[in-house]
Amino acid sequence: MRVASVWVVLLAAVGCGRPASLPPPVPAVPPGQTPLAIVVDLADGTSKAEYDALEAAWGVDVEFNSIEGPRYGVTLSRGALPADVDGLLATIRATPGVEAAEPLFLYSAFGAFEPNDPRFPEQWNLKMANLPAAWSRATGKGVVVAVIDTGVAYEDHGEFKVVEDLAGASFAKGWNFVSDTEHANDDQGHGTHVAGTIAQVTNNGKGVAGVAFDATIMPVKVLDEFGSGTSADIADAIRWAADHGAHVINLSLGGGARSEVMESAVRHARKKGVLVIAATGNNGARCADSCTVSFPAAYDGVIGVSAVGPDGKLAPYSSWGKEVDVAAPGGDKSKGDASGVLQATIDPEHPGTTVYSHFQGTSMATPHVAGLAALLLSAGASPEKAERALLESAIDAGKAGWDDHYGNGVIDASAALARVSGGAAIGGTVWRLGTMAVLVWMLLRRLRGMSSGAPSLGLGFAGGALLGTVGLFFLGWFGLPSLPIAGRAFSALATPMPEWGNGLFGGRLAVVTLSAAVPMALVFFGLPFYSLRRLLAGLSVGFSAFLVSAAWGGFSFANIAGTAWLVLNAFLCWHMAKEVLRMTAEREAKGAL
Amino acid sequence: MTVRGTIRKEDLGAGVFLLVADDGKTYSIVGGDRALRKHGQAVVVEGDLADDVADTGMTGAKALRVRSWKAA
Numbered sequence: 001m002r003v004a005s006v007w008v009v010l011l012a013a014v015g016c017g018r019p020a021s022l023p024p025p026v027p028a029v030p031p032g033q034t035p036l037a038i039v040v041d042l043a044d045g046t047s048k049a050e051y052d053a054l055e056a057a058w059g060v061d062v063e064f065n066s067i068e069g070p071r072y073g074v075t076l077s078r079g080a081l082p083a084d085v086d087g088l089l090a091t092i093r094a095t096p097g098v099e100a101a102e103p104l105f106l107y108s109a110f111g112a113f114e115p116n117d118p119r120f121p122e123q124w125n126l127k128m129a130n131l132p133a134a135w136s137r138a139t140g141k142g143v144v145v146a147v148i149d150t151g152v153a154y155e156d157h158g159e160f161k162v163v164e165d166l167a168g169a170s171f172a173k174g175w176n177f178v179s180d181t182e183h184a185n186d187d188q189g190h191g192t193h194v195a196g197t198i199a200q201v202t203n204n205g206k207g208v209a210g211v212a213f214d215a216t217i218m219p220v221k222v223l224d225e226f227g228s229g230t231s232a233d234i235a236d237a238i239r240w241a242a243d244h245g246a247h248v249i250n251l252s253l254g255g256g257a258r259s260e261v262m263e264s265a266v267r268h269a270r271k272k273g274v275l276v277i278a279a280t281g282n283n284g285a286r287c288a289d290s291c292t293v294s295f296p297a298a299y300d301g302v303i304g305v306s307a308v309g310p311d312g313k314l315a316p317y318s319s320w321g322k323e324v325d326v327a328a329p330g331g332d333k334s335k336g337d338a339s340g341v342l343q344a345t346i347d348p349e350h351p352g353t354t355v356y357s358h359f360q361g362t363s364m365a366t367p368h369v370a371g372l373a374a375l376l377l378s379a380g381a382s383p384e385k386a387e388r389a390l391l392e393s394a395i396d397a398g399k400a401g402w403d404d405h406y407g408n409g410v411i412d413a414s415a416a417l418a419r420v421s422g423g424a425a426i427g428g429t430v431w432r433l434g435t436m437a438v439l440v441w442m443l444l445r446r447l448r449g450m451s452s453g454a455p456s457l458g459l460g461f462a463g464g465a466l467l468g469t470v471g472l473f474f475l476g477w478f479g480l481p482s483l484p485i486a487g488r489a490f491s492a493l494a495t496p497m498p499e500w501g502n503g504l505f506g507g508r509l510a511v512v513t514l515s516a517a518v519p520m521a522l523v524f525f526g527l528p529f530y531s532l533r534r535l536l537a538g539l540s541v542g543f544s545a546f547l548v549s550a551a552w553g554g555f556s557f558a559n560i561a562g563t564a565w566l567v568l569n570a571f572l573c574w575h576m577a578k579e580v581l582r583m584t585a586e587r588e589a590k591g592a593l
Numbered sequence: 594m595t596v597r598g599t600i601r602k603e604d605l606g607a608g609v610f611l612l613v614a615d616d617g618k619t620y621s622i623v624g625g626d627r628a629l630r631k632h633g634q635a636v637v638v639e640g641d642l643a644d645d646v647a648d649t650g651m652t653g654a655k656a657l658r659v660r661s662w663k664a665a
Contacts, residue, residue, distance in 0.1 A: 189607035190649045227649035228623045255647035283653030294651045361605040
C-alpha cells in the first residue's frame with residue numbers, strides 16, 4: 001500500500017517527465033546587443049483584443065507566452081525589435097495596464113547551446129574544446145586577455161577598420177611596440193584571428209563565435225606586417241600588459257633562442273598573478289625522433305600549447321617536447337581548408353576589409369587555452385586554481401598520462417569549469433545547502449506529525465543529500481586524479497547529480513537529470529534494498545533542494561513552463577524522500593516491536 | 594652574409610615565408626618587403642643571422658634579417 005503510493009508518484013512524474021515539454025535551451029545574450037525579444041507583463045486577465053489594441057502604438061507584435069497567458073497576462077514580442085529597445089520598453093512601461101516590460105535575457109539552463117552565429121557550425125574546434133557546455137557557467141566577463149601579436153583590428157583608425165565580428169567586443173587600452181603609438185592595429189591578420197578565437201562577438205547573428213566572448217581584449221602589437229618581432233619588444237610587451245591590468249597573456253609567437261630578458265618578463269607577469277600561455281611552435285614537420293619547443297613556451301611558468309587537428313591527433317606541424325603542458329585545436333589543413341580554425345580577420349592587402357579565414361598553427365591552439373583561462377578566472381578561480389583546473393581536466397591523449405606530444409591532453413572547458421565551480425554555477429553552494437536544510441526540516445516536521453514518526457537520518461542520508469545538491473565538492477580539496485576514468489568519476493562525484501546531464505549528454509538532453517527522473521529511477525530499483533533507503537531519501541531531498549534553488553534564482557527560463565517544471569519536479573523529489581523515510585520509520589518501528 | 598635560394602610560403606597562420614637556400618638550409622625572413630615574399634621566387638638575399646627574433650611562423654628555422662635582396 002505504502003510502496004504503491006511511491007509508485008503513484010513515480011508514474012505521475014514519468015507522465016509529465018518528458019524533456020520535450022521544456023523550452024529549448026537558448027543562448028545568453030551578450031551585453032550591448034539587441035535582446036531576442038521582450039516580455040510584457042499585462043494586468044492579469046487582459047484579453048488578446050485588449051493588447052492587440054496597444055500593439056499599434058508600440059509598433060511591436062506581442063502574443064501570450066503560453067496557455068497560462070490569459071490568466072497571468074504574460075506576453076512575448078514576436079518578430080524583429082527596433083534598434084532602440086530601451087525606448088520601446090519605456091513606452092510600453094508607461095502604458096496603463098502594463099505591470100512590467102523587460103528585455104528577454106535568456107540563459108542556458110542546461111549547458112550546451114548553439115549560438116546564432118551563422119558559421120558557428122563550422123567551428124569544430126569550439127565543440128572539441130567542449131565550449132558549448134561551458135558557456136552556461138562562464139563567458140569571460142571582467143577578464144582582460146592581452147593578445148601580444150601583430151595587433152588587432154579593434155578600432156577604426158586611418159586605413160584600419162574594426163573587423164565586423166569584433167564590433168561590440170570589449171577592448172582595453174593597448175600599445176603598439178612596433179611604431180610606439182597607442183594604436184595597436186593589425187596589418188598582418190594573425191593577431192586579429194587570434195583575438196577572434198578568444199573573444200569574437202558571439203550570438204550576434206554574424207560570422208563566428210569565440211571561446212570567452214565576454215572577455216576584454218588588450219591589443220598589444222609587437223610583430224610587424226610580416227609577423228616578426230624582437231625578443232626585447234616582446235619582453236617589454238609582457239611587462240607592459242602585466243602592469244596595465246591583463247589577467248591572461250596570449251603569446252601565439254616564438255623563436256628558437258632563449259632570452260634572459262623575456263624570461264624575466266614572464267617571471268614578472270607570473271609574480272603579478274598573470275597567466276601566460278604560449279604556442280609550442282610549428283616545427284613538427286622537421287621533427288623526427290626529437291623536437292624542440294620554442295621560446296617563450298619553453299620557459300618555466302608558461303603554459304605551452306601544442307596543436308591537434310579535428311581528429312584529435314597532434315597536427316603534423318605542431319612542435320612537441322618536454323615543455324608541452326596541454327593541447328588544443330589548432331587545425332590541420334592537410335585534410336582540407338575546413339579543418340583549419342575559422343575566425344574573422346583582416347585581409348592583409350586591405351586592412352580595412354573583413355575576411356573569414358581558416359588558419360592553422362599552434363598560434364591558433366594557444367588562444368583556445370587563453371580563452372579557457374579567462375572563463376575560469378571569470379568563474380571566480382584564482383590564477384593558480386585556474387591553471388590547475390585547465391591542466392588537470394584535459395582529456396588524456398597519446399600515451400597514458402602526461403606525454404611530450406599532448407602534455408596533459410586536449411582541453412575540456414566544461415570539465416575545467418566544473419572543477420573550479422564545484423558545480424556552483426546554478427545558485428550558490430551555500431544557498432542550495434540552506435534550501436536543503438529548510439526542506440529537511442519540513443520533511444521531519446511532516447513525518448513527526450504522522451503515525452510513523454521520523455527515522456534517524458545518518459551518514460547515508462547526508463551523503464545522498466550532498467550528492468544531490470552540491471556534489472561531493474570536498475573531493476576537489478584532495479586534488480583529482482588525472483587518469484581518464486578515475487578523474488572523470490571523481491569529477492562527476494564532485495558535481496551535483498542534477499548537473500550530470502551536462503557532462504553526459506550536453507545540449508537539450510541535459511534536462512533529463514534536471515528533473516525527478518533520476519532519483520525516481522533509483523528509488524524504483526533501490527527500494528527493495530533496505531540499507532539503501534536512507535541514501536535514496538537523501539538523494540531525493542538533495543535533488544529537490546537543487547531544483548528549488550534553480551527555479552528560485554539560479555537561472556531564468558524563456559517562459560514560466562521552465563520554472564514550473566523545476567518546482568513540480570522538486571516537489572516530486574521531496575514527496576518521494578518523505579515517503580521513503582516514512583516507510584523506513586515504519587519498518588524500523590515494526591522491527592522494534 | 595649572402596644567401597641564394599627560393600622563397601617558400603608555408604600555410605601557417607596568415608602565411609609564413611621562408612628562404613630555402615640552394616645549400617638546403619632554411620631561413621625565416623625578417624624585414625625586407627612584400628615583393629620579396631612571393632612563393633617560388635628565386636632570390637639573392639644579403640642579410641644577417643638574428644637570434645633575437647620571434648615570429649608567428651615558429652618553424653624552428655634560423656632568422657635572416659634582410660639588408661637587401663634582388664631577384665636571381
